[in-house]
Amino acid sequence: MAPVIVAKDLYKCYAGFAPVLRGVNIEVEPGEMVAIMGPSGCGKSTMLHVLGMLHAPDAGFLEILGENVLNLDREQTAAFRRGTMGFVMQSSNLFDHSTVFENVEFPLIYEKVPPQERWERVIRALELVRLSARVHYRSNRLSGGEQQRVAIARAMVNNPRILLADEPTGALDAKTSRLIMDNFRNLCHTGGVAMVVVTHDPKMAEFCDSVYTLEDGILHCRKREIPCIDAQEKYNLLAGPKPVVRGALVAERFPEASGQCLMNEAHHLHAGGLLSRIYAIRDNGFLSSPEGYALPLAVRRIGAWRMFGAYMDMFRHMRGSSANLWGLWRTLPGRGRWGHWLWDHLRSFGSGALLARWGVEENIEMFYAAGAHGPATASWVASRLLEVPYAFAVRSHDLASPGLNWESKVRDAVFVRCDTNATRQAMCELLPSVPESKFVVLRDPLTLTPPEEDTDPVASTHNPANELNILAVGTICQRKGYDVLLRACAILKNRGLDFKLKLVGSGPDRLRLRLLAWRLGLQSKVQFMGQVPHENISDLYNKADVFVAPGRKTRQGDMDGLPSALVEALAFGVAVVISDLPGQKEAVTNGQNGRIFPQSDVIALAAILEELAANPHERRRLGDAARRALPAFLDEDGVEARMNAFFKEACHKL
Numbered sequence: 001m002a003p004v005i006v007a008k009d010l011y012k013c014y015a016g017f018a019p020v021l022r023g024v025n026i027e028v029e030p031g032e033m034v035a036i037m038g039p040s041g042c043g044k045s046t047m048l049h050v051l052g053m054l055h056a057p058d059a060g061f062l063e064i065l066g067e068n069v070l071n072l073d074r075e076q077t078a079a080f081r082r083g084t085m086g087f088v089m090q091s092s093n094l095f096d097h098s099t100v101f102e103n104v105e106f107p108l109i110y111e112k113v114p115p116q117e118r119w120e121r122v123i124r125a126l127e128l129v130r131l132s133a134r135v136h137y138r139s140n141r142l143s144g145g146e147q148q149r150v151a152i153a154r155a156m157v158n159n160p161r162i163l164l165a166d167e168p169t170g171a172l173d174a175k176t177s178r179l180i181m182d183n184f185r186n187l188c189h190t191g192g193v194a195m196v197v198v199t200h201d202p203k204m205a206e207f208c209d210s211v212y213t214l215e216d217g218i219l220h221c222r223k224r225e226i227p228c229i230d231a232q233e234k235y236n237l238l239a240g241p242k243p244v245v246r247g248a249l250v251a252e253r254f255p256e257a258s259g260q261c262l263m264n265e266a267h268h269l270h271a272g273g274l275l276s277r278i279y280a281i282r283d284n285g286f287l288s289s290p291e292g293y294a295l296p297l298a299v300r301r302i303g304a305w306r307m308f309g310a311y312m313d314m315f316r317h318m319r320g321s322s323a324n325l326w327g328l329w330r331t332l333p334g335r336g337r338w339g340h341w342l343w344d345h346l347r348s349f350g351s352g353a354l355l356a357r358w359g360v361e362e363n364i365e366m367f368y369a370a371g372a373h374g375p376a377t378a379s380w381v382a383s384r385l386l387e388v389p390y391a392f393a394v395r396s397h398d399l400a401s402p403g404l405n406w407e408s409k410v411r412d413a414v415f416v417r418c419d420t421n422a423t424r425q426a427m428c429e430l431l432p433s434v435p436e437s438k439f440v441v442l443r444d445p446l447t448l449t450p451p452e453e454d455t456d457p458v459a460s461t462h463n464p465a466n467e468l469n470i471l472a473v474g475t476i477c478q479r480k481g482y483d484v485l486l487r488a489c490a491i492l493k494n495r496g497l498d499f500k501l502k503l504v505g506s507g508p509d510r511l512r513l514r515l516l517a518w519r520l521g522l523q524s525k526v527q528f529m530g531q532v533p534h535e536n537i538s539d540l541y542n543k544a545d546v547f548v549a550p551g552r553k554t555r556q557g558d559m560d561g562l563p564s565a566l567v568e569a570l571a572f573g574v575a576v577v578i579s580d581l582p583g584q585k586e587a588v589t590n591g592q593n594g595r596i597f598p599q600s601d602v603i604a605l606a607a608i609l610e611e612l613a614a615n616p617h618e619r620r621r622l623g624d625a626a627r628r629a630l631p632a633f634l635d636e637d638g639v640e641a642r643m644n645a646f647f648k649e650a651c652h653k654l
Helices: 044-051 074-084 100-110 115-128 144-156 174-191 261-271 303-318 325-331 342-361 374-386 396-400 406-412 421-430 482-494 510-519 534-543 564-571 602-614 616-634 636-650
Strands: 005-012 021-028 033-037 059-064 085-088 162-166 194-198 210-215 218-224 247-251 277-280 299-301 366-369 390-394 416-418 439-441 468-473 499-504 526-530 546-549 575-579 595-597
Touching: 005 044, 021 044, 033 044, 033 174, 044 162, 044 194, 074 085, 085 144, 100 115, 100 144, 115 144, 144 174, 162 174, 174 194, 247 261, 247 342, 247 374, 261 636, 277 342, 325 374, 342 374, 366 374, 366 636, 374 390, 374 406, 396 421, 416 421, 421 439, 468 482, 468 534, 468 564, 468 602, 482 499, 482 510, 482 602, 499 534, 510 526, 534 564, 546 564, 546 602, 564 575, 564 616, 575 602, 575 616, 595 602, 602 616, 616 636
Parallel strands: 021 218, 033 194, 033 210, 085 162, 162 194, 247 277, 247 366, 277 299, 366 390, 390 416, 416 439, 468 499, 468 546, 499 526, 546 575, 575 595
Antiparallel strands: 005 021, 005 059, 210 218
């Protein structure tokens, strides 16, 4: 391949000083990583600025990507530089109080890149430096190495062919410097990016393919090993993998106000090549947080502002301009359509009409709804209008208010995902005329990475006299049964047991629970922690002695299936105590990998907690058994393979 940089007889002299560059000659190949070394003040930075077209040489020839750049005027030079080059300086020069995303996004705003495309390109640039998980962090919360990696991502976000770096590791420790240089090397050798780096550190120069020294304004080649890079028609490091199926995830809100199941499901679908777009019917509001979402897919939200346009699309379809939506409206019954649920039904159909338009624009091949009510109805409408397949998920709490339209939606779905066997059985009983093969149990994967298994059998054993650390995580609402847990803790307190309960989460019943704790005299024993960043919950699992999931079925029929927090506690090897809800009992066998008590039985829960408090070896045994049994129970690889097969079969791509 032709060199990307060809410099011949470059000469540069500042008035009143000796020449800085005296006849510099260099060629840089695609994918080649070049180091320029020399003592301070020898002109290394000047040479880098000349190659980057920041300074013009006094004499010589400079060709970049086949273009004689010395013939360009000032505006042409700036445009050429923006489109082909990225710069990384010794100081990261980030905006301290802006997020990582905002720092990396800045060059794209200057280039007037559309917002939807900006998100995708920023995430892919951060993935190149393995920092996409920090996209929502403020830059002043990052370490020095992470800040420098953000600067590298910012330099890469415009997909440059050439990367110029001036002492990029000068202010970093040795370990971080090696990580940065490894990142550079991978970028060059995998993406064909040519890089010129100025450094005075011989150890950093060892990472480069070619090493030059600048002495008395003359460039000397010390080593040159041109890497073998496959020829490419177009360099695009920010291009994502080709999807297997152009699928769309449809959710009520994204991200959810609490919990990580939906976000984690989106990550797994995208990793399997099954997800190309995410649609949300409603705006997030003030409760949702984007923390943890780091997929290169911008979320398109309908929300209140777009609903007027959605209704216009719906009425246009109803007039028969492109499909008979009015016929769909009449054939799909609603949950009391002309009563309380009319607005929801109307919103779902309007959203479906808008999703159909977006689906045409983005070549969507399949819709997957994360919810049995509004998202499933909207996906059903869009799939019928576009004549593409769709599927939806049903969770235990959806069964509290089953819709009259479920049978119609299930019959047209290619499959219905159930979170537990109990949910699948309930759906089969609710819709006996639907073939049971339509319902499949695909469990949610882990949302946190558990620690390595502890090989020291004594390391995690607590002294019985120590304080018992009890943990409960989840949305604070009636179905969680936290009032039962508080009453059991009151019994433990009256019996003189030393314990501490941490309740993580928020919800509509939080104030009522705090009042109950005060009435029971548990102010010093119970800590309401509110919403905790997901990555910080790992520390709570590691410090917990017992995890309690006291869920129950409410009078309205609402109940938990298999809570993600319970699965996480099992993965972290915490002794778990659960109520006898059908979904929870699928993961826990009483006495083997946890303990089970009857729903709302305060006395039984208190007795189990008191027993576990006095027997740390039993807690250890239950936790170890839970950790060993969980991988086979979740079968994450099998779930991913089945989802892949379902999507491919639905789109005729097997």
